[in-house]
Amino acid sequence: MxxxxxxxxxxxxxxxxxxxxxxxxxxxxxxxxxxxxxxxxxxxxxxxxxxxxxISPELLGSVAAGKKLFRTNCATCHNKNMKSDMTGPALAGVRARWSDYPESDLFAWIKNATKLIEAGHPKAVEIYTKWNKVPMTAFNNMTEAEVTAILDYIDSVK
Ligand code: HEC
The missing domain is CATH 1.20.5 (Single alpha-helices involved in coiled-coils or other helix-helix interfaces)
Structure with a gap:
């Protein structure tokens, strides 16, 4: 083929x-x-x-971070309902109670109450005397952001 x-x-x-x-x-x-x-x-x-x-806790919400910080550092002496006194006073409305002074004074109290009392700060001396001179723990290592978070949390508890 x-x-x-x-x-x-x-x-x-x-x-x-x-x-x-x-x-x-x-x-x-x-x-x-x-x-x-x-x-x-x-x-x-x-x-x-x-x-x-x-996202860091600060950005997620100061309040959530503040709750955690309050429970671990403050709740042993300050009631978590913020309304009843315990070893320390009820903290509801604490910002308003300190409003005659710059907020940095309240920060200074939380970081080291004794230092502020010894410096003769009128508000610090007043609370200290009222509370029979029971010393409050110092939180020298606490950052501004952490103190703000705790205060925001205190304000959020109704
Ligand atoms: C060992 C107990 C104790 C612990 C822990 C403690 N506190 Fe206090 N706090 C006190 C006492 C007692 C007072 C009353 C003043 C005094 O006697 O020093 C006080 C007072 C205060 C005041 C002033 C209240 C007012 O009406 O002006 C603030 C604010 C405060 N505490 C915040 C805190 C925060 C925030 C923490 C946690 C980071 C904390 N405290 C942890 C015992 C404590």
Whole structure:
């Protein structure tokens, strides 16, 4: 048969063409799949950026941090209902009671009451005398943010 070699070439070409088409098809599918994967990765990254666990307690809410600090440092002497006296006075409305003085005085009291009493601060001496000179623990290492958080928490308890 004279046409046989020609047909053989034609069949070979046919297979080659089919492989090219299949190859292109595979590449297109793979690309679509990959770009979808990339989109998913971006979406996950964006979500984790707003994940609450990455936000510091101060930003999440001073009150939540303040509650924790109050429970561990102050609740042994100050009632957590803020209304009844215990070893120390009820703390509800404490900011208002100190409002004749700059708030830094109240901060100074919480950080080191004895220091303020010894310095002769009128408000400090007044409470100390009223409370039969029971000394309050000093919290020298407490930061401004932590004291603010505790005071915000005290204000939030109704
Ligand atoms: C060992 C007990 C004790 C602990 C712990 C304690 N306090 Fe006191 N606190 C007192 C006493 C007692 C007074 C009353 C004044 C005095 O006698 O020194 C007082 C007074 C105060 C006052 C003044 C109240 C007013 O009416 O003006 C504030 C504010 C205060 N405490 C905040 C705190 C905070 C905040 C903490 C925790 C970080 C804390 N205290 C921990 C015993 C304590």
């Amino acid at each position: 004279k046409t046989y070699p020609f047909l053989k070439v034609l069949i070979k070409l046919y297979w080659l063409l089919l492989l090219i088409v299949l190859g292109l098809f595979t590449v297109t599918i793979t690309n679509t799949f990959l770009s979808e994967e990339t989109d998913k990765t971006i979406a996950v990254t964006t979500t984790s950026k707003t994940n609450f666990s990455t």
